[in-house]
Amino acid sequence: MSASVKNVVIFGATGMTGLVTLPQAVAAGYNVTVLVRDPAKLPSDHKASRVVVGDVLNKQDVKNAMEGQDAVIIILGTRNDLSPTTMMTEGTKNIVEAMKERGIRKVVACMSVFLLWDRSMVPPRMIPVTEDHDGMYQVLKSSGLDYVAVMPPHIADNFPLTEKYTVLENVTRGKAISKYDLGHFFVRCLSSDEWNHKAVWLYGEYS
Numbered sequence: 001m002s003a004s005v006k007n008v009v010i011f012g013a014t015g016m017t018g019l020v021t022l023p024q025a026v027a028a029g030y031n032v033t034v035l036v037r038d039p040a041k042l043p044s045d046h047k048a049s050r051v052v053v054g055d056v057l058n059k060q061d062v063k064n065a066m067e068g069q070d071a072v073i074i075i076l077g078t079r080n081d082l083s084p085t086t087m088m089t090e091g092t093k094n095i096v097e098a099m100k101e102r103g104i105r106k107v108v109a110c111m112s113v114f115l116l117w118d119r120s121m122v123p124p125r126m127i128p129v130t131e132d133h134d135g136m137y138q139v140l141k142s143s144g145l146d147y148v149a150v151m152p153p154h155i156a157d158n159f160p161l162t163e164k165y166t167v168l169e170n171v172t173r174g175k176a177i178s179k180y181d182l183g184h185f186f187v188r189c190l191s192s193d194e195w196n197h198k199a200v201w202l203y204g205e206y207s
């Protein structure tokens with residue numbers, strides 16, 4: 001655990017990757033707050049220190065969640081809904097605003113490998129979500145905060161935690177990252193400045 005980061009808030013803790021990031025952050029020794037729309041989506045034995053019920057699009061909910069925090073992990077997403085959205089961009093704006101108000105500097109955020117591709121190569125059905133990820137990335141890049149922009153390839157539900165993934169900057173290779181290894185990386189970023197202000201891509205070898 002980082003000496004300077006003890007308290008972390010996760011946005012998107014009830015999602016595929018969020019659900020496996022929360023226990024890893026707790027196991028690493030962090031006090032974890034989550035902002036969730038529906039607390040029933042958290043496992044009954046979750047070890048979050050604080051559950052704030054709210055919506056990332058509501059500024060006051062985001063401010064409430066930010067109370068007492070040292071760092072932020074954003075794993076927002078739209079599940080199987082690929083229709084046009086600005087939820088991640090607008091939510092990230094609210095998060096950045098609340099971070100600045102509280103003097104919180106570190107934010108680790110999940111976007112997608114498609115931001116590292118020429119847009120003409122992105123499958124058309126993925127364009128709307130990619131544009132929202134891009135909006136989020138622009139907000140983070142211009143924030144002046146210590147952001148890590150994580151651009152995963154396919155997030156695999158059925159691959160294990162290996163902790164042996166490869167992290168690259170602005171380069172893509174490999175095809176997938178396990179959701180557990182992705183969560184592991186988010187938590188690892190809390191105790192390292194190595195990837196601050198960078199767009200990073202990561203993949204694992206799973207047999």
Ligand SMILES: NC(=O)c1ccc[n+]([C@@H]2O[C@H](COP(=O)([O-])OP(=O)(O)OC[C@H]3O[C@@H](n4cnc5c(N)ncnc54)[C@H](OP(=O)(O)O)[C@@H]3O)[C@@H](O)[C@H]2O)c1
Pocket residue numbers: 011012013014015016017018035036037038041054055056057075076077078079080087110111112113129152153154155156
């Ligand atoms: N799947 C892939 O292979 C893949 C590959 C690369 C990148 N990505 C990107 O990686 C990110 C994480 O993906 P994932 O599949 O782990 O996420 P996910 O399962 O789609 O979960 C999204 C999370 O965001 C929360 N959320 C959505 N709208 C919200 C709102 N208005 N206020 C508060 N919370 C809200 C959801 O809460 P609820 O539980 O309330 O819905 C859920 O916890 C996404 O941005 C995704 O596009 C995915």
